[in-house]
Structures are given as C-alpha cells and as structure tokens.
Amino acid sequence: MKRCEVLIIGAGPTGLVLALWLSKLGVKVRIIDRTASPGTTSRALAVQARTLELYRQLDLTAAILEHGHRVPAANLWVKGQAAARLPFSTIGAEFTPYPFLHIFPQDEHEQLLIERLQAFGVEVERETELLGFNQDAQGVSAQLRRADGLEEHCEANYLAGCDGAHSTVRKVLGIGFPGGTYQQVFYVADVQASGPALNGELHVDLDDADFLAVFPLAGSGRARLIGTVRDERAEHPEQLRFEDVSQRAIEHLKVQVQQVNWFSTYRVHHRVAGHFSHRRGFLLGDAAHVHSPAGGQGMNTGIGDAINLAWKLASVLRGKAQASLLATYEIERSAFAQRLVSTTDQVFNFVTADGRLAALLRTRLTPRLIPRLVAFKSAREFLFRTVSQITLNYRYMPLSTGNAGQLQGGDRLPWVAEGGRDNFSGLNRMCWQVQVYGAVSASLVQWCSQRGIPVDVFIWSEAHEAAGLMRDAVYLIRPDSYIALAWSNAGAEVLQTYFEERGLNPS
Template identity: 35%
Template sequence: MSTMRTTDTDVLVIGAGPTGLLLAGDLAAAGIDVTLVERRPHGLSNMTRAFGVHARTLEQLDARGLADELLTKGTPLPRARLFGRLDLDLSRLPSRFNHLLVTPQYEVEHLLERRAKDAGVTFRYGTELRGLRQDADTVTAELTGPDGAPFTLDARHLVGTDGVRSAVRTALNLPFPGSSVIRSMVLADVRLTEEPGRLFTVSGSGDTFAFLAPFGDGWYRVMGWSRTRQVADSEPVDLDEVREIARRALGTDFGMHDPRWISRFHSDERQAPAYRVGRVFLAGDAAHVHSPAGGQGMNTGLQDAANLSWKLTAVLRGEAPDPEALLDSYQSERHPVGAMVLRSSGAIVRLAMAHTPLTRTARALAARFLNAVRPASARAMGMISGIGIAYAPPAGSGRPAGRRAPDVRLREGRLYELLRAGEFVLIAPAGEPPALPGTAPVSPARLVRATWTDPARRTAVLVRPDGYVHWTSR
C-alpha cells in the first residue's frame, strides 16, 4: 500500500487563461490549496480571438457573482444574422441572459484573475512546465522559473489549461488528432465610420466571408477570409486587406479605420482522445480547439472548468463515495460536448465558405428551414449558447437529472444566487427535507437548503455546484 506524500499544493493548474483562472478560483474558494503557473510574465497581454460570452457561460459567472459586472463591459446582442438569410432571435433563450455578450477576452480574464487572487490562489508567472511524472498519489511537475532555474512542485492533481500548444498534453504523450479547417484568416479590432447596428453578422460571397460584432465602446471585432489570399500566418496583414474582404463578403467595409491590432491566423479542429490521465486533466484549448465560428471556444473551456472544479473539490474533501467514478465523469460529460462544438462550429464555417451552386443551395435551404421551424432554431440556439447542453443522468437520479437547472425563484432568492456559495443546493418543500441518495458526492453539512415558492410543489431537487440537476425525488 502506498503512503501519501506531503505535497506542495493540492492542485497545480498550468495556464492562466480564462479556463485556468475560473478553475483555480473555484477550488480556492472551496478551501483547496491551488497554485496557478503561467509562462507569460504578469501583465503581458494575451490578445486572442475570443470576443463573445454566451448565455450559459453568463449563468456560470452569475453563480460566481461576476455576470452583472461583466455586462457593464460589453454589448448584449439579442440577434444574430448568418449568411444574410438566417436570423437567430437570442431573446427567446430561456435564460436571464438571453443574448450574446460581446466583450474582449481580457475583460473576462480580469474578473476571474481578481476572484482567484481574492480566494487565495498562489500565482507563479514567468514559469514554464518542462515535464511531469505521476504515481498513485502525486503529480510532480518539472518547472523553470523566471530566472531560468529549474525546480519541481508536487501536487495531488494537475490540470493543463495551457492552450492549443499544451505542454501538459505533450508531457502526457497524448495525440491531438485533427486538421486545419481554414487557413489565412485575418482578425482586427477597428473603428467604423458607418454604424452597422447592434447585430452579430456573418456573411460570405463564396470566395470570401466575414463577421462583424460591436464591443459597445466604439470598437468592432472583424474577422475575415478570402479564398484568393491563402498565405502563411507569418505574412503581414494590413487594414486594406481587411477592408477588401469585408467589402466582398458584407457589401461594405463600414469605413474601417484606426485598427488597434491586426493579425493573421489559421484555425484547427482537434480534440484530445482523453481529458484525464491518472491524476492529470486537460481543459479548454489544451483538450479541444475548433473554428471560431459561433464564438464557442472560450465558453466551452469555461464550462470544462465549472464541471471539473466541483468534482476535484468533492474528491479532495473526501466527500465522493466513489472518487474514481466521479473524476471519470469529467471525461464522459465534457468530451462529447467538445466533439459537438467541433461539429457545430465546423458546420458554420463550412457553410460560410460555400461556393459551389450545390453547397450554396444547401446553405439557403438550411437557413430557410431554421427560420421557419421554431423548435429547430431553438435547438440550434440552445447548443451554441450552451443552454441546451445536458449530460447523461446518473443511475437512479430521476428523469430531469443531467439537465441544466433553470434560474428559478425560491423563497431564499434566485437559484444562481444561492449557487454562489459553491456548494450543492437542495430545493425541497417546506418542512420536508428528503433523505439524500447515498451516491451524492456532498456532505449534508455543506448543503445550501432552499424552499419552493409554490407550496403545492412536492418534489425535491439536488442541484450541482455547476448548475446541473444531480438528483430528483420520485
């Protein structure tokens, strides 16, 4: 039998992007000792393609007391228009956040970094992972500090949230199968002379496509691609190239001027086959990367973190009846979601690139179908926004288990306000606390207890810290 070694930290998180920051903040808020390693020096800008926060992610941020502040730093868009034909009315989403919030990724990072620091996360900037090894009890990370000196840290678990070129995934010798879906995309933040309106727009001519979204502070995010301009990422890009793509795809460049940054990149579709290897986990772009179409990348990573954090917490607190099964459920729940996002974002970008008469006809028919059939468009919006994502229910947990819990009003307040404690919430009829199932990975002493506002409602519901139903009474 192995003897548990003393570790430097309970959980070592590699990568201080949004996924790593949310995960580390959750763990530290739950009393777990967390160290967050980031190879960039503190304060170095991390300009990325992420620009939008979807409804389900806003719900997760609401459960952490951050959503309302983030709403002041972006522009809520209630509608999206794709290919000049397909109108998605996001105001129909069954959520308090029935829109897409357009805001730069760094605004999300600032809020999550502040929360993580306030919760007690130990940050190590300018520190790079060189390798790792693990045994039955411990993960040892081999690191290089800002001064170039090597050192090691021991942890009970390690999570790689270090992006598409993940050093953690490399150290695990995990493949990252897939391919480049599109090359030579251009990206810019610009000001406009002409006001395009409060709308997220995606359109294409067959040989070009572009999308445009307002940040709400006078800046606009524009992304574009041209079939006739396929060059390496290292090739320079200027505003004239961005303007030309916009004119061909959108019919106008809206008088673009004064770019604050411009870049060229390619987009891959890749997914790691395993999100867990022993005591090591992958989340965010380290686990999956896909087309930016639909703006789902950062959002999917944040959902990964919300799913994993409470499971690690339950295991480290000794509250999980079956720790291995609970940790394995991270793979079984989140890997299919990553695969779905690869499919949906890939479908959007391929429709945008449609240039043959057959594919353009198929795009027009798909748009007409979704515009005409409300359940189909609702399902599409549910998948893209995250509102419609559900997990397979555990055995004996009741029919709604695995589904997203709506933000219901309870006698003690809104559900997502109660979730800010970071614990399971048990909703039950007044004066009738039910017996919890033995499989619930929670200590009864930590439960947040709430009561239905409707006295006629007799069922009980146990809601996980990530806002999904864990169990319902019969």
C-alpha cells in the first residue's frame, strides 16, 4: 500500500500546480490521471497577469514569457471593420510587471509543469483511475485501478479533486453541481492564416454573425479560432468539420485560412459546486466551477485555487496551523467563483444573444460606446484589472483584518518598482512576511526575527502613496502573497494577536 500526504486526482494545470507547490513546500504527493499521455491540443490559452505574478514563487514566469506570445491589445470588430482597440500595455503598466495578455497554450503549459514536477522526483501516474474513497478522522483511503488493470489502495491525509467537470471526487463526496449548459456549441480550430486580424493581437467579432475570437499564437500566421455554432448545425456537433461552421464571422474579420491543424467542438457549462470541500476532500478547478471562456479566466482560476489550498495544506500537515485553516479555502475561492460565473455569463450572453435588439446593441450601440468608455483612464484600468485578476481579493474573510491607506486585509499587495527596487521581489518566498514603507519599530523587527518572518523595509516615496500604501504601516503578507493584516503603526502585539486568534504558527 502506497502512502502519501496529499493524493491529487487529475493532471491538468490545476492538479499539476497543486502538486508542484506542495512539493516545493516539502509535502509528499501522488498525482494520478486517467489519460495515457498529456494532451496535445487545448482550449485554454491565456495566462493572466496575476498568474504570472504568483508563478514567480516557482520560478516559472520567465520560462512562460520566453515560450509564449505576448498580446499587447484587444480589438473589437463590427460589420467587417475594427471598431475599438484596447491597448493592455499602456493601461496596466502602473499596476503589474506584466501589463499584457500572455498566450501559452495549455498543452505546452502542462508539459512545462510536468518537467518542473519531475525535478522534485514526482511523476504523473498515467492510466490510473480513482474508483472511490473513504475518509475518517485519520485520513483518506482511496481505491485506484492502475494501467495494468490491477487495483490498489492508497492512504493519504487529504485528497484533492482536480478531475474536471465530470469529477469522480465531487460525485463521491456527494456535492451538487448546480447550473446549466449554454445553448451554443463552441468550436476551436488551430489554423495557419493571414489577414489584418493576424497581427499578433486579440480580435473579437461583435456582429450579428456567430461569435468569433482570434487568438494569436507564437509563430508567424498561427492563430486559434474560438467560435460558436448555432441553428441546426449544433444538433450533432460531433459530426462537424471546420468546413461546416459558418464563414460569416471569419469573413467579417477578414481571416484567410490556409491550413487547419486541428479542429474540435464542445459545449460549455456554467456551474459552481455547492461546496468546495467536505472533511478531507477538496474540489479545485473545473471540478468546482465551470463557465464560459469569456475573458480567458478558467485555467487561471483553477491555478488560483491550487495556490490558495497548497500553503494551507502544508501549514496543517507541518503542524503550523490548526485544521480549521482549511475551511478558509472554500470561503475564499467559492465567493470568487460565484462572481466569476455570473460575470462571464453576462458577457457571453451579450456577445452571443440572438434577436434584433441584441444585434442592434452589438452593432450600433457598442461600437459607439466602447471607444468613448476606453477614452476614460478609469474605465480602461477597470477592464484590465478585472480581466487580469489583480482585483481578486479576500476582504472581510477570516484570514483578513485591518486597513491602512487604501488597502485592507485580503487585498493583493500593489506593485511598486522604484529606485531599482521591486516590492514584489520578496514575494518569491513562500512564507509569512512583513513589509513596511517608512519606519519600523525595533521591537517588531526583533519579534519577527525570532519567528523567522522576513521584514522588508522600503524608503517612503510618493509612488508608494500613489499605490495606496500608508507610511509606517505594517503589512503582514500571507504565503500566497495576499495581505493578511494591514495596520497603521502596528507593534509586535498586533501580529501576536493575529496569529494566536487564528491558531497559526508562522515560524
């Protein structure tokens, strides 16, 4: 019987990131997957700015930036003409080191994660299926079927279901998955093409034709087309070929396809699990939430789930936190998933709705309204911050407390790079840490030093004030780099109380 501390079901990006984060934190994991090999095609493309920020803790960001494609802007088209352009680089330059949309296809993404996981001596166990599991106060006992057909038992402290929308883990836990299925059938095609929409930027058709988005890929003339199929063609999507989909939207975007490398169709659901955990079992990624591809949020949200849960599992397993810490995973991630599904629903329904009124809104009102909106700096910034996930926060939740300046406990720490010093550089550490902008008391530094908590002190500047930070305030940062506590002129006793009240040991 094999034993591990965390058994991970599913080796997509969510499961792989969870395994990698836990492995770096010294947790013994097993990761299994039913498939014989990693996927060679994928629908998920976008790596958002917040994911790139968090990936610095695993030294993954540079590799992804090197091998992917940086998208500087998004373009909206109506009636065969470009109607509005949203330049990411000028909008997000003040907020993140990564003010762009980065394209790195899921299959390549997974291969990178697998290679990094192998460096920790962990291999994905392929053609291995979860048959069921039981759990009690001591742990989880799982029944697995291996590639050779033999069955085995695996003992683990915790089990993580990263096994997709049809999750076996979710079914065994008896957790509901309410929601629905979009009427439209999606198609995705990897193509070699030419035309004005093949300029390395993102292009979206907002016409009364079928929805279509053109995502640039690395390499000249390569693109990923993601569109919808409606009317009688959608009745048997498994029989569709690229030649069968409507050419209206493709023609509106002036895309000339020379070669189709691969083509697939699928239906999209909008669902959120009733719970993200039950006792020692957890749901992450598509096992916990699925939604439309609007905004390129899906894969990034699953990765965020994994990062949120990883440090909490490691803390509990190493005796640095009470088991009650794990309850905050569902509290923090479920709230975000609910908001995300609602938002992507509204966007998707707008761009795909049938009817004369919907068409008028897209073709008449939107082309006039969007250029005027993006002319306002605040509107441009709101769009970028939302899509990039840098606005995601855990305010008013059990691990979040206090406020200082414009920041509250639960916020993402604002990025400031000034005088050759980047305040995100210390966030590469996977530990509790403190940042102070201005002066810090010797007693607080001593208290932190005794517990192995790094303290970074920055010389106060106008840039810090502009970012919303407060002079001399103390910002306690969680291992996943979110602000846990924000307090003006906090002393050691404030930090001591924070950890004691939550049953946490930062050392």
